[in-house]
Amino acid sequence: MNTTKKNKSRSSLIVLIILAAFWLVPTVGLFITSLREKTEAQRTGWWDVLLRPFSQDWDISSYTTVLTEKNLGTSFISSMAVTIPATILPLLFAAYAAFGFTFLKFRGREFFFSVIIGLLVVPLQGALVPVLKMFISFTDKTGIEISGQYAAAWFVHSAFAMPLAIYILRNYMMSIPNSLIEAARVDGASNFTIFWRLVLPISVPALASFAIFQFLWVWNDYLIAFVFVGNERPVLTYTLLAMLGQYGEGWQSVAAGSFISLSVPLLVFFSLQRYFIRGLTAGAVK
Amino acid sequence: MKDLFTAAQAVIAGIAITVFVYWFLNFLVHRLPERFKKILEPYVFIGPVLLLIGLFIVWPTIQSIRLSFMEEAIDGSTIWVGLQNFKDLFSEEYFPDMVINNLMWIAIVPLLTVSIGLAIAQLANNVGSRQEKLLKSIFFMPMTISFVSAAVIWRYIYAYAPEGQDQVGLFNSIWTQFGGEPQAWFQIEAFKLNNILLMIILIWLSAGYAMVLLSAAIKSVPEDTLEASRVDGANTSQIFFKIVLPQVWPTAIAVFITVLIGAMKVFDIVLAMTGGNYNTTVLAQTFYLEYFIYGNTGKAMAAVVILILAIIPVMVYQVRHYRKFEAAR
Numbered sequence: 049m050n051t052t053k054k055n056k057s058r059s060s061l062i063v064l065i066i067l068a069a070f071w072l073v074p075t076v077g078l079f080i081t082s083l084r085e086k087t088e089a090q091r092t093g094w095w096d097v098l099l100r101p102f103s104q105d106w107d108i109s110s111y112t113t114v115l116t117e118k119n120l121g122t123s124f125i126s127s128m129a130v131t132i133p134a135t136i137l138p139l140l141f142a143a144y145a146a147f148g149f150t151f152l153k154f155r156g157r158e159f160f161f162s163v164i165i166g167l168l169v170v171p172l173q174g175a176l177v178p179v180l181k182m183f184i185s186f187t188d189k190t191g192i193e194i195s196g197q198y199a200a201a202w203f204v205h206s207a208f209a210m211p212l213a214i215y216i217l218r219n220y221m222m223s224i225p226n227s228l229i230e231a232a233r234v235d236g237a238s239n240f241t242i243f244w245r246l247v248l249p250i251s252v253p254a255l256a257s258f259a260i261f262q263f264l265w266v267w268n269d270y271l272i273a274f275v276f277v278g279n280e281r282p283v284l285t286y287t288l289l290a291m292l293g294q295y296g297e298g299w300q301s302v303a304a305g306s307f308i309s310l311s312v313p314l315l316v317f318f319s320l321q322r323y324f325i326r327g328l329t330a331g332a333v334k
Numbered sequence: 335m336k337d338l339f340t341a342a343q344a345v346i347a348g349i350a351i352t353v354f355v356y357w358f359l360n361f362l363v364h365r366l367p368e369r370f371k372k373i374l375e376p377y378v379f380i381g382p383v384l385l386l387i388g389l390f391i392v393w394p395t396i397q398s399i400r401l402s403f404m405e406e407a408i409d410g411s412t413i414w415v416g417l418q419n420f421k422d423l424f425s426e427e428y429f430p431d432m433v434i435n436n437l438m439w440i441a442i443v444p445l446l447t448v449s450i451g452l453a454i455a456q457l458a459n460n461v462g463s464r465q466e467k468l469l470k471s472i473f474f475m476p477m478t479i480s481f482v483s484a485a486v487i488w489r490y491i492y493a494y495a496p497e498g499q500d501q502v503g504l505f506n507s508i509w510t511q512f513g514g515e516p517q518a519w520f521q522i523e524a525f526k527l528n529n530i531l532l533m534i535i536l537i538w539l540s541a542g543y544a545m546v547l548l549s550a551a552i553k554s555v556p557e558d559t560l561e562a563s564r565v566d567g568a569n570t571s572q573i574f575f576k577i578v579l580p581q582v583w584p585t586a587i588a589v590f591i592t593v594l595i596g597a598m599k600v601f602d603i604v605l606a607m608t609g610g611n612y613n614t615t616v617l618a619q620t621f622y623l624e625y626f627i628y629g630n631t632g633k634a635m636a637a638v639v640i641l642i643l644a645i646i647p648v649m650v651y652q653v654r655h656y657r658k659f660e661a662a663r
Contacts, residue, residue: 060460067454068472071538074487075475077504081490093502094490129341137348141383144356148379155373160380165656166649167391169595173621173638177631178397179390198341202348207390210383239375240360268480270602271622281337285482289606292486299490299502306486313478321471328543329550 082110082303089300110304114291120305123287127309129198130273130283131266134205135259141206142213142258143251147243149214150221151229161218167211176275179204183276200276205266213258216327220254221247257327260320264313284309355382395642402635419632423620423640426633431613432620435529436598436644439616442530443597444590447537451544452586455552456574458545470549474542481539481602488535489607494518521612529614535603540596544589551585552578591648598644617641 080094085105088096097104115121148154149161183195194200224247232242266272270285277283282290288309291302317324359378363371377384402419404412423429454473458466476484493503497516501507506516520528555578563577601618604610610619617637625634 057460057462060457061465064454064457064461064465064469068469071476071541072472073504074491074538075479077490078487090502091500093504093507095504095507125337129337132341133344133348136345137352140349140352140356141386145380145383148376152376152379154376157376160384162653162657163392164387166653167387169645169649169652170391170395171599171618171638171641171645173599173601173618174398174642175391175394177401177625177635177638178394181397182394198337199344202344204390207386210387210391214383238360238364239379240357243379264478268478268483270480270482270605275626285480288482288486292482292489292606302486303490306483310479310483313480314475317475317478318471325474325546328546 078303079307081300082307083108084300086110086300089303107300110300111308114301114305114308118287118291118301118305119282120284120287120308123282123284124308126198126277126281127267127283127285127312129281130201130205130277131263133198134202134209134266135263137202138206138209138213138262139255139259142210142217143248143255144243145210146214146217146221146251147239147247149218150224151242151247152239164211164214168215170211172208172271175204175208176271180275195276196278196280198277198281201266201272204272204276205262205269208272209262209265213262216258217251217254220251224250253323253326256320256323260316260324261327263316267313352382398635398638399642401631402639404632404635406631415632419636420639423633423636428610428613428615428620432615432617435526435614436616438526438529439533439536439597439600440594443533443536443540443600444593446533447540447544447593448548448586448590450537450541451589452548452582454541454545455549456578458549459552470542470545473545476539477542479539482606484535484539485603485606488538492519492531494520520608520614523613528608528612532603532607532614535607536597536600540593544593547585547589548582551582555581591651595645595648598641598648617644 077094080097081089083106084094084097085107088105115124149157180195183200187193187195194203228246229242232246237245268285270289273283273286277286279286284305288302288305291305356378359381360375363374363378366374401412403414403416405415405418406412454470458469461469479487490502491504492506493501494506494516495501495503501510501516505519510516519531522528559577559581560573563573568576599618600616601622604614604616604619605622608614610616610623615623617640621634621637621641624630624637
């Protein structure tokens with residue numbers, strides 16, 4: 049019995065390692081390419097490094113070049129400026145709403161929550177054009193620029209984050225014992241106090257999971273950034289896509305740019321993997 | 335740097351304003367007589383979100399549907415044209431291919447993603463826990479990568495140079511090693527090969543997601559059901575198909591639906607890889623092209639409406655499923 053189990057696990061391991069290689073190769077190839085010297089990268093594939101490891105010219109200048117000349121440095125900051133507020137602002141809104149849906153009774157609660165569940169799948173494309181028109185007519189009437197500013201992306205990202213955020217947070221809040229809330233009510237605490245003092249602190253793990261999600265989603269987004277921020281303050285995905293259209297730059301510089309862009313999500317992923325996966329499991333529509 | 339400073343200011347101001355709005359609403363409600371207070375208090379909590387969702391999701395989506403029946407003049411005024419936009423879209427040369435492509439995306443990607451994710455999850459359950467953790471990270475990592483970065487990564491795999499030149503693309507390098515002529519993979523429309531090459535990217539990106547959820551489900555299969563079947567002499571594949579699979583089925587369906595929605599809305603990958611050329615276009619890409627490149631609001635909105643119509647069954651399923659789940663709680 050024991051031996052068969054061991055054999056089985058060895059063959060599983062071999063199959064898994066082969067599959068894992070397939071999953072890893074594209075990204076590793078990108079990384080190696082980004083570190084190669086320009087003419088080498090155009091002459092041979094990155095695997096040449098593995099075949100002839102000692103006759104290679106390494107060159108990190110692609111990174112410095114894209115950061116300065118291709119303005120990827122500025123794009124990096126734009127990406128941050130879009131992503132950080134678009135991650136933090138929805139948290140509070142969603143937490144309030146999740147509290148309302150979990151602990152308060154009101155007419156239409158089921159209806160509104162069903163609407164939110166339905167909106168989980170609504171395509172972003174459906175809202176883009178009218179929202180854009182709305183921003184423009186707002187500017188015409190008040191003179192306040194929204195479109196082309198970071199704030200436009202914050203609003204849209206926040207709104208589209210709501211369904212999933214509320215869903216994850218409500219699932220979490222439902223696991224808080226009702227007796228705890230009742231006890232606080234008996235002690236005369238208002239709902240407002242219960243929310244701030246009791247439920248919000250308990251919900252920190254769920255808030256963290258959602259924040260990681262939202263951060264990755266916004267950082268990786270192209271469409272909203274393209275429509276609402278555009279070329280005035282290009283974010284990383286925007287600049288990268290533009291670079292893809294210019295073949296003259298050479299393979300290694302696009303690779304470097306791409307690696308800069310995905311280094312942040314990778315960092316977030318490897319440092320916060322546990323929370324991330326917990327959030328994923330909680331967010332799965334069961 | 336100035337931008338980061340702006341962002342920091344926005345975060346602080348945003349939080350301050352939000353907290354104040356909620357506090358102020360709460361303050362107002364508490365001035366009211368007890369009877370009204372009870373009715374209105376919940377809306378302090380959910381009201382701002384309903385406003386946000388209404389203003390940025392529900393109302394604009396309805397507007398998009400309305401615009402799909404309108405023709406827009408240069409000055410922004412609109413006139414009712416009935417189904418003309420849809421007729422225009424249907425008579426586009428790319429339309430039949432687009433429909434076939436979209437159907438292929440939703441037929442192939444979710445099924446393969448769930449199958450591969452399930453296979454990896456099951457295999458990973460049989461190896462040591464340290465190897466399991468490392469291998470799972472590898473499969474999961476692409477999930478954190480943007481579609482645009484993924485497109486860059488896969489362009490290196492599919493890259494093409496004419497015969498006689500150095501092949502820097504992995505596919506062509508292997509292909510020529512075996513005596514083939516270098517291929518411009520994205521231009522091969524036979525059997526929709528170029529579309530399938532694009533689908534591989536989405537599968538590569540999302541198999542890790544399926545794997546994580548299915549792995550959790552496999553681990554929660556009760557040990558005694560497995561033990562009992564082993565005692566009864568069931569072999570490995572019987573145990574998997576008769577015992578494990580039925581128990582992880584609900585999770586598999588949930589993952590399938592999520593990936594299905596992703597495949598329906600697929601856009602960035604197509605945009606970054608082919609731009610919809612060589613008959614690889616899809617609905618969301620058509621919307622992008624018609625609105626942002628050709629300035630054809632009506633046709634773009636017609637494409638969006640078709641996308642919404644396609645998603646509505648999934649939406650109905652989700653809401654029904656949630657209700658059942660809620661009733662069982």
